[in-house]
Amino acid sequence: MRTLLPSSPMLRYSQSPATVTPSRRRFIHCGNRSDSSAIGSSRSDWQSSWAILSSKVVSQEQSESLLSSVNGHSNGSLNLVPFDNNSLAPNQQSKKTTPLSITDLSPAPMHGSNLRVAYQGVPGAYSEAAAGKAYPNCQAIPCDQFEVAFQAVELWIADRAVLPVENSLGGSIHRNYDLLLRHRLHIVGEVQLPVHHCLLALPGVRKEFLTRVISHPQGLAQCEHTLTKLGLNVAREAVDDTAGAAEFIAANNVRDTAAIASARAAEIYGLEILADGIQDDASNVTRFVMLAREPIIPRTDRPFKTSIVFAHEKGTCVLFKVLSAFAFRNISLTKIESRPNHNVPIRLVDEANVGTAKHFEYMFYVDFEASMAEARAQNALSEVQEFTSFLRVLGSYPMDMTSWSPSPPSSSSSTLSL
Ligand SMILES: O=C(O)C(=O)C[C@]1(C(=O)O)C=C[C@@H](O)C=C1
Incomplete structure (x- = not known):
């Protein structure tokens, strides 16, 4: 790429x-960190992290900001000497005088x-x-x-x-x-974003001049059929991101190349929209996850999702048992993904089979619709733990419930119609 x-x-x-x-x-x-340093291969990893979490009222981050709002220091050290509130910046002043309330103790805003x-x-x-x-x-x-x-x-x-x-x-x-x-x-947390792709080129460039279309591999994959329908059977080249493709064309004045990117990228980099809404499906949507140093405290007052990853030395045969732990408790799965286990990519089947046969080792990622604050989720994970040699909870977080509809083509659409 x-x-x-x-x-x-x-x-x-x-x-x-x-x-x-x-x-x-x-x-x-x-850095060159080894995978195992962060994997946390202990069987009770998920239990200890959730036990610690449930006994905590606020995260390190929150407690630091609480400390700073109490004593005026951002480094978290206590200062009991009275300070002159008026000498602080206006946005700091109210913080100093407001007592802590219950909302200060809730998860990150x-x-x-x-x-x-x-x-x-x-x-x-x-x-x-x-x-x-x-x-x-x-x-x-x-x-x-x-x-x-x-x-x-x-x-x-x-x-x-x-x-x-x-x-x-x-x-x-x-x-x-x-x-x-x-x-x-x-x-x-998670957020789902409708992705509405445009074909962008330098002002004055026509579709007939194009010899190449560049974009993020996902952008190319999401527009594959539409590009063909538009007669753009030209070279397709993968780059690091969609907007980077637009920026490259603008910065290098490349007139034989178009980018698949957003209308906002066209605006930022001064490109023209040759075709609008070129994703192969109008409801094209990408799911993003929000990551933080500290987990949030799982709740039950709104729909939560939990993401886990697990592996087993005996390979894929464990999958059915793991999935049944959720099925028996009526917990819906929303996603299953498998990836190579980079620590042990291949296992030789030796003993009776004399070391010739081998099978690939996987890490399984599962998202399920329940909060770690629910007993049924905790029980399911206890059962999963029985069947697996490695288990980690990646997070328990509110589901993105916002509704969205296929986005209509933007008004700036110009020469090509679909
Ligand atoms: O290239 C971008 O604009 C990105 O934000 C990356 C990315 C991706 O990795 O999938 C994000 C959303 C779209 O699906 C296309 C590309």
């Missing part, structure tokens, strides 16, 4: 353990103002829109790779990451499943 060099400031992946400041010229180091939210791509990417939907008024931080977004949160450069995990047409974004396992962030 071609890597384009965007002109906007973003967090970058670097090979050197350098600075981690989100500036155009500075790079973030991803959903509105997201002042939150720094890492996403993969450049401005105009769908991931940026998803970050804004998940946390309105947040400060969106572009990152050049998914892994950088994970690290930005781990290193406290960002408070949250919003990353795509699956699309209704293009399927799963496998890289993020692997990274969820390798890193220790928690899923604290």
Whole structure:
């Protein structure tokens, strides 16, 4: 996949353990962490983390902000010396005098103002829109790779990451499943974004001039049939993100190439919309997960979803038993994904079979519709634990229940009609 060099400031992946400041010229180091360090292979991992969680009133992050609102220090150290409230910035003053209320003790706010939210791509990417939907008024931080977004949160450069995990047409974004396992962030929410693709080119470029269409692999996959219907049987090239493709065309004045990206990307990078709504299905939607350093406290007063990952040394034969633990409790599954078990990709079947046969080892990811605060979910997981050699709860979080309808073509649509 071609890597384009965007002109906007973003967090970058670097090979050197350098600075981690989100500036155009500075790079973030991803390190070479071994998978096992973050996998947490203990059988009781999910139980201990949820036991700790349920005994906690507030997260570390929340308690730090509570401390700062009580004593005026952002570093969390107590200062009992009276301070001059008037010397503080106006937005700080009210905080100092307001006593703690029950709302201060509830999980992190959903509105997201002042939150720094890492996403993969450049401005105009769908991931940026998803970050804004998940946390309105947040400060969106572009990152050049998914892994950088994970690290930005781990290193406290960002408070949250919003990353795509699956699309209704293009399927799963496998890289993020692997990274969820390798890193220790928690899923604290999900957001579904209708994805409305446009074909973008430099002003004056006509469809007949095109020799190439570039986009994120998901963008190309989601528009595959429509491109053919439009007679665009030209080279299709994968790049890092949809808006990055638009930026590349604009920055390099490439006149034989079109990008599949959003109408907002057209606006930002000064491109024209040659065709609007070119996704193969009008209801095209991508599901993103919101990630944080701390899990949220699961609740039962609204629909929750829980995401887990598990494995077993004896391979796939355990799957039926695991799934039955949910079926018997009427817990609906919303997603099953399998990925190679990178720690043990292949197992030789030795003993009686003399080491010739081998089977592939998988990690199974399951999302189910229940909260970890519910007894039926806890019982199901206790049973799953019996059948598996590795089990981790990735998060228990509110389901995105917002309704959406297929988006109509935008009014700026120009030359091609579908
Ligand atoms: O390239 C972008 O604009 C992205 O935000 C990435 C991404 C993805 O990874 O699936 C997000 C949503 C769309 O499905 C297409 C691409």
